[in-house]
Amino acid sequence: MNRPAWSEVPKPQVEQFAASALAESASLAATILHAIRDNFPQLRLVEDEFGEPKALLGIRSAIEGFVLHLVSEATAPRVPTGVFQDFGRGEGLNGRSLDQLQAVYRLGVRLAWRRFAEIGQQIDIAAPAMYELAEAGFTYLDGLVEQSVRGYAEAVARQESERLRLQRTLIDGLLSGRHSDPATDLAELSTRIEWAMPDTVAVGLLIRPTREAVPPALEQDILLDMESEQPRVLIPAPEEAGRADRVRRAAAGWSGAIGPTVPLAEAPASLRWAENAVQLIQNGLLPRGEVQRCTDHTEELILLPSSDLIDAAALRLLAPLGDVGPTQARRLAATLLAWIETSGSATDIADQLGIHPQTARYRLRQIRALWGDSLDDPDQRFEMLLVLRSRRLRGMLAEDTA
Incomplete structure (x- = not known):
């Protein structure tokens, strides 16, 4: 914090302010937590092994970290990391956005500043110095949010990684040919990734234009396995009006093929036709630069192989x-x-x-x-x-x- 006005406050006053604020840190944290519960009743507070809300410790750590900075020579207060990253991580794991958490933080900072202003008035700290203190408090808030964003991003990335792993496992199962009734045998997997088992599918196979190519922006219910050397695409209800064309537009710049529409249990057959078409593309016998539909090239797929x-x-x-x-x-x-x-x-x-x-x-x-x-x-x-x-x-x- 650049604090020219605050630096003019006599050291005894600064120390008195800090001592008063630290003495009240526990009660102030409890007051803030009570207000948070009143204003955000839907917010789930995780408890520690002693049954105390972890948020209480986080609030108190944030207050004390900020106050201790006031009597130090540091240019910026040290933001406590672990607790606030945990808060963000919890929001990510529960599928919520950070908007509510940021609103909670703003409420906490306003309440803390209100009490700090009272303490400053009691010990007669000049108004310009207190204004700087308020600015520093909201800068400190940005640091708390940043820590939560890191935890949130980590949780979302971990969840997405797990979802992609489960998605690949589901694709493997559907294309293995080992399940006569995949809708039943693989129901648990599909439920975990919130993918409704369709009656019919078409399976596509893609050829990477470059190793670093950005994955096609396919519709949410289309399964895509980018880990395979030739990425696999599983399209539910492929005969839905315009769906095949939307897939091809989303995969602009990619080469590949989409197999015929088949019942879910026959997905491996659709993949085999897509593999045959991709082989023809690689041999220069079908055009590159777009995703072909096998049903548009029946003659080539029957005669050329x-x-x-x-x-x-x-x-x-x-x-x-x-x-x-x-x-x-x-x-x-x-x-x-x-x-x-x-x-x-x-x-x-x-x-x-x-x-x-x-x-x-x-x-x-x-x-x-x-x-x-x-x-x-x-x-x-x-x-x-x-x-x-x-x-x-x-x-x-x-x-x-x-």
Whole structure:
């Protein structure tokens, strides 16, 4: 405290003031506590092992610490830490804000200052010095609040850490496949984190844009596990109007995939589809920079992971293309796919491929010559459709219209 006026108070007066205030510290603390109980009846006061409110000790320590500062050479009073950090910690652990606690502190300081002013008047301390004393008291209040904020922040961080641990445990349980009835088996865990078990879920998997990336700001009931190498997201009631789009907006800048909506017990299946989609993203076969919905990429998810099997089938189904050059083979394959997909005329095929109808007719005659009557077999056409679409997805049917 910068106290030029207070420094002018004769030392005997200062000592007399301090002695009087210290002599009354216990009774003043009790008076303040009584007023706090009257004004804040809902405030829960923790008791020590002797049944005394811990607040009483804290109030008395704060009074004595401030008064002893007045007769010392220190520039600022020492704020008692432990008790006031405990007060803040208690508010955090009980899910309350610090607003009420700060109001309690302000009441205590006003009552203490009222009594200090009376003592100062009794021993004839000059008014300017007492005004400085009042200012110092409210500065001291800031220190008490600061200690409580530290305790509060510690408690909230500890609670959040525990909640995240329980949340990860719940996610692990839901995705383990070990529970035929997760709503019952994992009910205690979900209750502890206040998460209502949904009927349906979708599971997402994210790819970190950077190691230090800020977690997506998802809605409160969406579970997020950031501890995994690829963060996992569990979305309840994913078919709720607009929810999937909100998730994707919240995860702007992230890559990843959201699996299909499934009953809660089948959450592992949704995760598997999300894993498959993420693998395609990492292989450059699905776009990066946003969170994809698996149901928007059904064809890719079915055909691309099966490329080895499809390529083996292609050796048989596309064997006739071995008799023509690579460029012509790609053109004929693209035309064959367009013919199977459209079942249309040469004009329809030409429109799809961006070529002249006469060119389409010429290629169709080549195709018929190469495959013959096997083109009339619906099973073979279906197999060809799968093979050729797989090739198109992998960029192997790039059309050369020259």
